Amino acid sequence: MRFTSEQRLDDGVLERDFTLGEVPGVLWTPGPATAPLILVGHNGGLHKRLPRLVARARHYAAEYGFAVAAIDAPGHGDRPRSAVDERLRGDLRRAMAAGEPVDDIVDALVLPLVEAAVPEWRTTLDALLSLPEIAGPVGYEGMAATGIRLAVVEPRVSAAVLFGQGLVPGSLREEAREVTIPLQLLLQWDDEGMERQPVLDLFDAFGTREKMLHANLGGHAGTPWFEVDDGARFFARHLT
Numbered sequence: 001m002r003f004t005s006e007q008r009l010d011d012g013v014l015e016r017d018f019t020l021g022e023v024p025g026v027l028w029t030p031g032p033a034t035a036p037l038i039l040v041g042h043n044g045g046l047h048k049r050l051p052r053l054v055a056r057a058r059h060y061a062a063e064y065g066f067a068v069a070a071i072d073a074p075g076h077g078d079r080p081r082s083a084v085d086e087r088l089r090g091d092l093r094r095a096m097a098a099g100e101p102v103d104d105i106v107d108a109l110v111l112p113l114v115e116a117a118v119p120e121w122r123t124t125l126d127a128l129l130s131l132p133e134i135a136g137p138v139g140y141e142g143m144a145a146t147g148i149r150l151a152v153v154e155p156r157v158s159a160a161v162l163f164g165q166g167l168v169p170g171s172l173r174e175e176a177r178e179v180t181i182p183l184q185l186l187l188q189w190d191d192e193g194m195e196r197q198p199v200l201d202l203f204d205a206f207g208t209r210e211k212m213l214h215a216n217l218g219g220h221a222g223t224p225w226f227e228v229d230d231g232a233r234f235f236a237r238h239l240t
Contacts, residue, residue, distance in 0.1 A: 001127040011062040020127055023120050024048065024078050025071035027128070028061040034135045035067040036239040037128060039121060039150075039157075041142020048072045052221075056141075056228050064232045066239070067134045071124055073117040073146070085109065092167075096193065106167045110145050114172065118149045125156060139235045144185070144202065148172050151179045159183065159238035161231045164199035165191055165220050173205055182210040184234050186227060191220045 005017040016027045026048055029035060040057055042050060048070040057068040075081040088109040095102045121140075128134050137158035140147050144162040151160055152175055160179075164187040168176075183206060187199045196215075203213045212234075216224055 001124075009058065011058060013058055013061045015058075020071075020120075020124055022079070023071050023124065025069060025124060026054075026057075028057045028068045029133050030061040030065045030067065032133070033065070034133060035061075035065055036137060036139070036235075037067045037069065037125075037134050038139045038141055038235060038239075039125065040068055040070045041073070041117075041121075041140065041146055042070070042076065048077050056231075059228055060232055060235075064236060066139075066232075066235065067128075069124065069128055071120065073120070074113060102167070103170065107169045107171070110167060110169050111171070114145050114149050117146050118153065121146070121150055122154055125154070129156070137239045139239050141231060141235075144168050145172050147183075148176050148179060151181050151183070157181065159235060161186065161234060163223075164188070164202065165194055167194070168198070168202060173202060176202060176205040177207045179206050180208050182234075182238050183208055184212045184214060184231065186223060187213060187215040188220055188222055189215050189217050190222075193220050 001018050001020045003016045003018050007015050009015055014029045018025050018027060038060055040053060042053055053070060060066040060068050072079050075085050088105055092102055092105045095105060136156055138156045139159045140150055140157050141161040143166050144164060145166060145168045147160050147162045151157055159181055160183045162183060162185050164185050185203050
């Protein structure tokens with residue numbers, strides 16, 4: 001891990017950009033004390049410095065004392081997207097607009113992303129936990145598809161907050177039955193791009209005995225800010 005920039009923000013949080021191989025990321029830490037870690041992911045095509053992601057990360061660090069890290073997934077943010085990904089994203093948009101089945105497109109688009117992103121998260125986690133200012137346990141917040149696989153294969157992840165606004169392939173829905181860590185699933189009731197029943201079915205599928213579903217009225221990007229504090233309190237119960 002190589003840090004490429006560093007600045008102390010006005011809320012006291014130390015913000016550092018880093019690279020780990022070809023993976024770019026950002027780390028926010030609250031101060032000199034050792035802090036538990038939250039990995040913050042993002043959904044399709046978005047950037048690790050998306051304003052609402054940065055706002056959540058800084059809030060977790062400044063107000064709750066967590067270290068927070070975000071990386072750009074393959075084909076996201078500053079990383080190049082393949083011609084195949086571009087075609088599949090176009091196919092998905094057209095199929096959803098026409099009300100056509102999307103399962104095969106979702107499998108072809110999301111499964112390779114998860115297969116590539118989860119090993120990168122685990123390598124990033126190795127590097128972050130070697131820093132003296134960061135300690136376990138670890139939480140994950142972000143894309144449900146990636147979070148399911150990470151929760152199944154990574155024993156250092158102890159709790160997860162997952163966004164129900166992303167499409168999850170059928171095979172990962174089966175893997176959800178193997179998830180046993182505490183989790184909180186967020187659902188936007190009026191999401192214009194996602195039917196609510198698959199999210200409700202996914203919630204039922206999770207194998208953990210400690211799970212919560214938070215459903216709010218509003219569209220895809222309308223998750224209310226108070227869910228950030230609810231997420232922070234959830235992580236505080238399980239990571240501190």
